[in-house]
Structures are given as C-alpha cells and as structure tokens.
Amino acid sequence: MAITTRRELKAVLFDRDGTLVLDVPYNTEPDLVRPVEGALPALTRLRRDVLLTGVVTNQSGVARGLITVHQLHSVNLRVESLLGPFDVWEYCPHGPEDACDCRKPRPGMILSACNYLGIRPDECAFVGDIGADMKAAAAAGSRGILVPTPVTRQEEIDAAPEVAGSLEEAVDQLLARSIL
Template sequence: MTDGAGRPFAVVDRDGTLIEDRVYLADPDGIAFLPGAIEGLRALREAGFGIVMATNQSGIARGYFDEAALARIHARLTALLAAEGLSLDAIYHCPHGPDDGCDCRKPLPGMVAQAMADFGFRADEAVFIGDTAADMGAAAASGLTGIQVYLPAGAAPAPGATHVAPDFAHAARVAIDLHIHKSGVAQPCT
C-alpha cells in the first residue's frame, strides 16, 4: 500500500462513514463526526497513510443543493479536520444521479481510478473504508480491499467487503494491520 514516496492509501466514504448521514446534507453546520472517525483518521496519518475521500452527492443532480453548497460543506469539513490537526489529501465527489450513466458514481470505480491516477497508488496498495454496498462495490470494482463499517447487527457484509469493523477507528486498525502484513514491517513489541 504505497505510492511513489512509500505511502499507503485509504479511500474513505463521507456520509455514514466519517460523518453522520444526514440525507442530502446541504448545510455545513450539519456536519457531525461519527464516533471513532477522528481517532481513526489520526491513526491512519500516524501510520503514514494518504487519505482521500470519495463521496456520491446525487443531491446536486436532484437539485437539493449545488456545487457551491457542496464546496462550502467540504470547506467546513476541512476546517473541522484542521482543528484536530488532520487533513485529507483530496476529496472526490460524484454529482450525478443513479440514472445518469456516469462512471464515477459508486459502486462504479471512477472516483477511485481518478485518485489512483492522481496519487500513483495501485489497487493492492490501498483500502476502501465505507458503510454501504455501493462503497464495497467500488472497492471490488477497483481491486481495493474493502472494509465495511457500521454494519447493522445481524446483517451480512456487502459483496466486496473483505473485512468488517464496528466503527472507523477499528477499520483504521484493520487497514494499518493489513499494511504491516503486506509490507513485512516488523511490529513493535507491546
């Protein structure tokens, strides 16, 4: 899981993974991080991961908000992360509706492919952390290891999920462990 600079990558979903899923979030003040999100992002950064976000935003196609409103939401998200000493390397979004025929709407691989091209990482060098079947579909379509979070009790993991974690902090630990295992880096004794 490395780019040219030796850095592993995590592609992460937004709604229901990092922040509370407020259907068609159009107000930056509605951003609320889920338990474990900040802890997990911090752990990924401390382990040297690059982090990019890939989010479906069909509210644009449906007319619930526009690109400018989404930019304000992502600016607020970025500011909230910065206040925690954190950042994302990039944010990718699909503004299309389910019937628009694009290749970027998850579960299709377009956003992941763009991130891979922009940052130079390969599929076997990254994980995708998300909460939905669309996220795990994008992971599978891209060849990334899929880690599904916040799976309802008794529910089966979505196709494409190779790991399940109760929250983002645990998903980050899974990603870090996978990186250590793949890279052969010795783990410190505890």
C-alpha cells in the same frame, strides 16, 4: 512456483456520509456536519503512519437540484476543518439514472483518486458503510472494509470482504495488515 507481488498500503479512502460524518441527507448546511465517533482519532493514526487519506462520495443531490456545487464544497470544507486535511477529494454529482463511470458502485472515483495520488488501486483501501462502497472497491482492485450503520442492510454485511465495528477498528485492521 508462482511469485506473489505484495503491495504496501499507501492510502485509505473513505466514503463521506455515514462513514466519516453523520448522514444528513442532501446536506446544504456546514454547521450540521458532525463526525462519527472515533473519526478524528482514526484519521490521526493513519496520518501519523504517513498514509495518504481521501474522500470519495456520491452526491446525487447536485443532479437532483437539492444542493448546489457551492453548497457541496462548503459542506466538504467543514468536513475537512473538523477531520482534515485530506490528500484528495472526489465526488460524483450525478444521479443513479445518469449511468456515469464515477458513481459508486462503479470504480471511477477510486481510480481517479489513486491516479491523483500517484498510486495503484491495489495500494489503496476504501472504507464505507454500504454495499455500493464495497463493490466500488472491488471493481477498482482496492481493499474494502465495511463499517455498518443502522441503514446498512444485512446482505451488504454478509457480502463484504471485511467488516469492522467502527472506524477505529477498521484502522486497526488496516494497520495490522499494512501489506496487501
């Protein structure tokens, strides 16, 4: 008989734009940051359950010269002031053509965040709004939950390992099955 190792959920990582905050393409203005409905209550529940939280975000606007690293950090600080504190932040400043290891759907940022937090990828879940997020979670060996938005394609929804109608529903699913 095979013995299955069960890992306790220790952290939940989130995509930023479209998942935690409304997507403002290449946002350079912290005042434009608006949390999605239910983001703060969902994060509060996770933190109350002593789970670590983090943000993992592609930011190709840096590579494209549409946003500076300083502007990116200013927007991230605004996200944190509205929804934080987060235990880890990871961002990829590269464009799709750069073929880096960090840009989702590759797992680099999730693996880096887990390393920083001192946990294994299978002790982490990743919540995002597009297929690249789910592919990154799978490639890292983490649990993935898709929270679709109007820009999420149907084939991404169909391919997702788990789907939730909102961030609060995603947290319900995570806390209901906190053992991976």
